[in-house]
Amino acid sequence: xxxxxxxxxxxxxxTHMREYGMVLALIAIMAFxxxxxxxxxxxxxxxxxxxxxxxxxxxxxxxxxxxIVGGNIDLSVGSVVGFIGALAAxxxxxxxxxxxxxxxxxxxxxxxxxxxxxxxxxxxxxxSFIVTLAGMLVFRGLTLALLxxxxxxxxxxxFQLMSSGFVPDFFxxxxxxxxxxxxxxxxxxxxVLLPVLGLRARAKQARFAAVEEPMAFFAAKHALAGLxxxxxxxxxxxxxxxxxxxxxxxxxxxxxTFVTNSTTIGRRIYAMGGNEKAAQLSGINTRxxxxxxxxxxxxxxxxxxxxxxxxxxxxxPKAGFAFELDVIAAVFIGGASMSGGVGKIIxxxxxxxxxxxxxxxxxxxxxxxxxxxxIKGLVLLAAVIFDVYNKNKA
Amino acid sequence: MDTILxxxxxxxxxxGVKALDDVNLKVRRGEIHALCGENGAGKSTLxxxxxxxxxHGTYDGDILFDDDIQSFxxxxxxxxxxxxxxxxxxxxxxxxxxxxxxxxxxxxxxxGVINWPKTFARTTELLGKVGLREAPNTLVTNxxxxxxxxxxxxxxxxxxxxxxxxxxxxxxLQENDSQKLLDLLIEFRNQGITSILISHKLNEISRVADxxxxxxxxxxxxxxxxxxxxxxxxxxxxxxxxRDMAHRYPERTPNIGATMMEVRNWTCYHxxxxxxxxxxxxxxxxxxxxxxxxxxxxxxxxxxxxxSIFGKSYGHNISGDVLMHGKxxxxxxxxxxxxxxxxxxxxxxxxxxxxxxxSITTNITLANLPGVSEHGVLNxxxxxxxxxxxxxxxxxxxxxxxxxxxxxxxxxxxxVVLSKWLFAGxxxxxxxxxxxxxxxxxxxxxxxxxxQLAADGKGVIMISSEMPELLGMCxxxxxxxxxxxxxxxxxxxxxxxxxxxxxxxx
Numbered sequence: 001x002x003x004x005x006x007x008x009x010x011x012x013x014x015t016h017m018r019e020y021g022m023v024l025a026l027i028a029i030m031a032f033x034x035x036x037x038x039x040x041x042x043x044x045x046x047x048x049x050x051x052x053x054x055x056x057x058x059x060x061x062x063x064x065x066x067x068i069v070g071g072n073i074d075l076s077v078g079s080v081v082g083f084i085g086a087l088a089a090x091x092x093x094x095x096x097x098x099x100x101x102x103x104x105x106x107x108x109x110x111x112x113x114x115x116x117x118x119x120x121x122x123x124x125x126x127x128s129f130i131v132t133l134a135g136m137l138v139f140r141g142l143t144l145a146l147l148x149x150x151x152x153x154x155x156x157x158x159f160q161l162m163s164s165g166f167v168p169d170f171f172x173x174x175x176x177x178x179x180x181x182x183x184x185x186x187x188x189x190x191x192v193l194l195p196v197l198g199l200r201a202r203a204k205q206a207r208f209a210a211v212e213e214p215m216a217f218f219a220a221k222h223a224l225a226g227l228x229x230x231x232x233x234x235x236x237x238x239x240x241x242x243x244x245x246x247x248x249x250x251x252x253x254x255x256x257t258f259v260t261n262s263t264t265i266g267r268r269i270y271a272m273g274g275n276e277k278a279a280q281l282s283g284i285n286t287r288x289x290x291x292x293x294x295x296x297x298x299x300x301x302x303x304x305x306x307x308x309x310x311x312x313x314x315x316x317p318k319a320g321f322a323f324e325l326d327v328i329a330a331v332f333i334g335g336a337s338m339s340g341g342v343g344k345i346i347x348x349x350x351x352x353x354x355x356x357x358x359x360x361x362x363x364x365x366x367x368x369x370x371x372x373x374x375i376k377g378l379v380l381l382a383a384v385i386f387d388v389y390n391k392n393k394a
Numbered sequence: 395m396d397t398i399l400x401x402x403x404x405x406x407x408x409x410g411v412k413a414l415d416d417v418n419l420k421v422r423r424g425e426i427h428a429l430c431g432e433n434g435a436g437k438s439t440l441x442x443x444x445x446x447x448x449x450h451g452t453y454d455g456d457i458l459f460d461d462d463i464q465s466f467x468x469x470x471x472x473x474x475x476x477x478x479x480x481x482x483x484x485x486x487x488x489x490x491x492x493x494x495x496x497x498x499x500x501x502x503x504x505x506g507v508i509n510w511p512k513t514f515a516r517t518t519e520l521l522g523k524v525g526l527r528e529a530p531n532t533l534v535t536n537x538x539x540x541x542x543x544x545x546x547x548x549x550x551x552x553x554x555x556x557x558x559x560x561x562x563x564x565x566x567l568q569e570n571d572s573q574k575l576l577d578l579l580i581e582f583r584n585q586g587i588t589s590i591l592i593s594h595k596l597n598e599i600s601r602v603a604d605x606x607x608x609x610x611x612x613x614x615x616x617x618x619x620x621x622x623x624x625x626x627x628x629x630x631x632x633x634x635x636x637r638d639m640a641h642r643y644p645e646r647t648p649n650i651g652a653t654m655m656e657v658r659n660w661t662c663y664h665x666x667x668x669x670x671x672x673x674x675x676x677x678x679x680x681x682x683x684x685x686x687x688x689x690x691x692x693x694x695x696x697x698x699x700x701x702s703i704f705g706k707s708y709g710h711n712i713s714g715d716v717l718m719h720g721k722x723x724x725x726x727x728x729x730x731x732x733x734x735x736x737x738x739x740x741x742x743x744x745x746x747x748x749x750x751x752x753s754i755t756t757n758i759t760l761a762n763l764p765g766v767s768e769h770g771v772l773n774x775x776x777x778x779x780x781x782x783x784x785x786x787x788x789x790x791x792x793x794x795x796x797x798x799x800x801x802x803x804x805x806x807x808x809x810v811v812l813s814k815w816l817f818a819g820x821x822x823x824x825x826x827x828x829x830x831x832x833x834x835x836x837x838x839x840x841x842x843x844x845x846q847l848a849a850d851g852k853g854v855i856m857i858s859s860e861m862p863e864l865l866g867m868c869x870x871x872x873x874x875x876x877x878x879x880x881x882x883x884x885x886x887x888x889x890x891x892x893x894x895x896x897x898x899x900x
Contacts (some may be wrong), residue, residue, distance in 0.1 A: 146556075193803070201774070204773075204774070204775045205774060205775045205778065206775075207775055212794075212796055236759055262771055262772050263767070263770050263771055263772060264763040264764065264767050264770050264771075264772060265770060267756070267760075267763060267772060269754070270749075270756075271749055271752070271756070271760055274749035274750075274752055275745075275746075275748065275749040275750070277745060277746045278745075278746050278747055278748055278749055279749070279760070280707065280728060281704070281705075281707060281728060281738065281740060281746055281747070282728070282760045282761040282814065283705070283728040283729045283732045283761055283872065284728075284760070284817075285727075315546075341749065341751055341752070342751065342795075390582070
C-alpha cells in the first residue's frame with residue numbers, strides 16, 4: 001500500500017516536473033539571494049517593494065499568457081503602458097478630471113487598442129508579430145505626441161493610491177499601528193481558503209473518477225503554499241500591510257486561473273492554440289477568441305499603464321519601454337509554449353516573480369545593469385531549454 | 395540462398411514496454427520482403443533499429459548486413475552502408491524543386507558551390523529510372539502525392555542503395571499510383587535491389603512480396619514463403635491478429651427508416667482558384683439507420699464535398715441546400731452545422747481532428763463543451779465521467795483518460811475522434827476515411843461502432859478509398875468522380891468492377 005503510494009508520488013512528480021520545477025527554482029533563487037544579501041531580500045520593506053516593482057509585469061503576464069496560449073504574441077504592451085500612462089496624465093493633471101473618470105476611460109481605451117490590433121490578427125489573419133510590432137511603434141509615437149516629449153505629473157493623491165496605497169487596517173488600534181491585523185487576517189483567510197477549495201474540487205472529481213494527484217502530494221503542496229502565504233502576509237503586516245496593487249494582482253490571478261482552468265472559453269483558447277484547424281472543425285469560433293485575447297491584453301496593459309504611472313507619480317515618454325520583453329520572458333519562463341496551447345497562469349506569475357526576484361536581488365548585491373541583462377537572458381534560455389529537454393525525454 | 399540482412403535476437407525495451415522481444419528477421423538478397431503486423435506490433439521499431447534511429451547499444455541482439463555485424467550510430471551510418479528507409483510521412487521540402495530535394499544534404503557541389511547542370515542531368519536520369527516525367531526544376535508542392543512518393547524513391551536511388559525500406563508507401567496513394575509504385579518495386583527486384591515493404595494492404599503484399607514476416611506484439615510470429623502460391627490473405631490476417639477472422643466486417647441487419655438528410659444542388663468552387671468548380675450540382679441523401687458510402691478515387695472531391703457541407707469549412711462560393719427531416723437548415727458555420735445535427739469525422743485526424751498534446755478527456759468534450767458545463771463553467775468531474783463512459787463504450791485502450799492523445803495508437807486516436815463526435819449528439823455522421831492507417835483489429839472495432847450507430851437510428855455517410863470496405867459496410871454506395879455523383883448502387887448490386895466502371899465511364 002505505502003509502496004504503491006510512494007510510487008504514485010514519484011510518477012506524478014515526474015510527469016508534472018515542469019509545473020513544480022519552476023516553483024522550486026523560484027524558491028532556490030530566493031534562498032540564494034536571501035543568503036547573498038544577508039537577509040535583506042525578505043525584509044518587509046524590500047518584500048513590499050518587490051511586489052510594487054513587479055506588479056505591472058505580473059498584471060500583463062496574465063493577459064499575455066492567454067495571447068500566447070492562443071498561438072499569438074503581443075509586442076505592443078510596453079508602448080501601450082506608456083500611452084495609457086500619458087493619457088491618464090493628460091486627463092488627470094492637465095484637464096483636472098477626477099480619478100473615477102480617468103481610470104475607467106483609460107481601461108476602455110486600453111481595451112479598444114487591444115480590439116484594434118486583435119481585429120487585424122483574428123479577422124484578416126495578419127501575423128500578430130507584425131500587427132503588434134506596428135502597434136509598438138504607433139503607440140510609442142503617440143505617447144511622445146501626447147506628452148509633447150516632456151514628463152507630466154504629479155498625479156492627484158487618490159490616483160497614486162492605486163499603486164502606492166496599502167490596505168487600511170480595519171481592526172486598527174488593536175496592536176498600536178505596529179502590526180496590520182487586517183492584512184494578516186486576509187492572509188490567514190486565503191491560506192485557509194485555498195486548501196478548502198482544493199478539497200472540494202477533489203471531492204467533486206472523486207465522484208466521477210479516480211483522482212490523479214496523490215493525497216500526500218496534495219497535502220504537502222497546500223501546506224507549503226499556506227505557510228508561504230502566511231509568512232509573506234506576516235512580513236508585510238509588520239511593515240505597512242498589503243499593498244493595494246497586491247490585492248489587484250491577487251484578484252486578477254484568481255479570475256484568470258479560474259477562466260483558464262474551469263471555463264469553456266478558457267478551454268477553447270487552449271484548443272485553438274493546440275490545433276486551430278481541429279478547434280474550428282469542432283465548432284469553435286477561433287477568430288472571436290483570438291480577438292478577445294487581444295482585447296483583454298489591451299485592457300490589462302492599460303491597467304498596468306495606470307499602475308506604473310501612479311507608482312512613478314508622473315507620465316514620461318519612456319514609460320513602459322521594453323516592458324513587453326519582461327512580460328513575454330516571464331510567460332515563457334513560466335512554461336508556455338511558443339507554438340501555443342500550453343501554459344498556465346500560475347506559471348506566468350512564477351516566471352514574473354523569478355525575473356523580479358533576480359532584478360531585485362542583483363540590484364541589492366550591486367550587480368550592474370549590464371550583467372543583470374546578461375544573466376536574465378541566460379535564465380530565459382535555460383528555462384526554455386529545460387522545457388525542451390523534458391519534452392524530448394518524455 | 396544468399397542472405398543480405400540478418401537481424402538476430404533483437405530486443406528493444408522502452409520504459410515499461412518491451413517493444414521488440416527476441417525478433418529474428420532474415421532477408422535474402424534480391425527479394426521483396428514484406429513486413430506485416432497490426433499498428434503497434436513493432437514493425438517501425440524494428441526498422442528504426444535497423445536504420446540506426448535507435449543506435450547500437452540501445453537494443454540487444456545483432457544486425458548482420460552483408461555478413462558483417464553492424465553497429466550503426468545514426469541514420470547516416472546505415473545510409474553509408476546502403477540501407478535507405480522511406481518513411482510513411484514524406485520528408486520533402488515543398489517549396490524546393492525536385493532536383494533540390496533529391497540532392498538535399500547530398501548536393502553535387504565543389505567547395506560548397508552547387509553544380510547545377512550536373513544536378514539536373516543526374517535528376518533527369520533518376521526520374522527516368524522511377525518513371526516520373528516531370529522537369530527537375532518543378533517545385534515539389536506542385537506535384538501530387540503519388541509523384542512525391544516517386545521523388546522520395548529517386549532520392550533513395552541517388553545514394554548507393556542496397557536495401558530499400560518502404561514504410562507504408564501506398565497509404566496515401568490512389569489505386570493507379572499504388573500499382574505503378576508496386577510495379578517499380580518489381581522492376582527494382584529485377585535489377586537486384588532488395589526491398590523491405592511495410593504495408594497494411596494485404597492485396598498489395600500478396601501481389602509483390604516474395605516472403606512475408608508477420609510481427610505481432612513485438613515478436614516475429616511467422617515467415618511465409620509466397621513463391622509456391624499457397625499463401626492466402628486470410629492466412630496473413632490470422633497470423634497478424636492471432637485469431638481467425640472469419641468475417642472482416644461485422645454482421646448487421648439494416649433497419650432503414652425515413653430519409654433524414656438531403657443535400658441538393660450542392661456546388662462549390664476552389665478556395666484559391668475561384669473559377670474552378672470542385673463540386674458540381676451534387677444530390678445525396680441518407681436515411682435513419684442507413685450507412686451510405688461515397689466511393690471514388692483520390693481527388694474525386696469527396697472530402698471537399700463533406701467539408702463544404704460541414705460549416706463551409708472548405709471551398710468558396712458554396713451554393714445548394716441541406717435539408718434535415720425535410721426542412722432546410724443553416725449549415726453556414728461549423729457551430730450551426732453541429733446544431734443542425736451534423737458531425738464530420740475528418741480523414742486527417744492528426745492535423746484536423748485532434749489536439750495531440752491534450753488529454754483524451756479534453757479531446758472528447760471539445761465539440762460539446764456546453765454538455766459538461768454550466769453557465770460557461772466546466773464541471774471537471776462530469777467531463778472525466780463522460781470520457782470514462784466513452785473509454786468503456788468504445789473500448790479506447792488506455793489506463794487513464796488523462797493520457798495525452800499523442801501517446802495513443804492510430805486506432806485508439808480514431809476512437810477518440812469518434813467519441814468526440816458521438817458526445818456532440820449528431821443525427822448524421824459523415825465519416826471520412828474512418829479506418830485510414832489503422833490495423834485490422836481496430837478496423838473491425840470501428841466497423842462495429844458504425845453498425846451500432848446505424849442500429850441507434852443515426853444516418854452514416856462513409857467516405858472511403860478502400861472499395862472492399864464500402865462493399866462490406868454500406869447499404870448504398872454513391873460513386874463520385876471529378877466533383878460529380880456518377881451514380882449510385884445498392885449494396886446487393888455493387889461490386890468493385892461496377893464501381894470502377896462508373897468512375898471511368900464518366
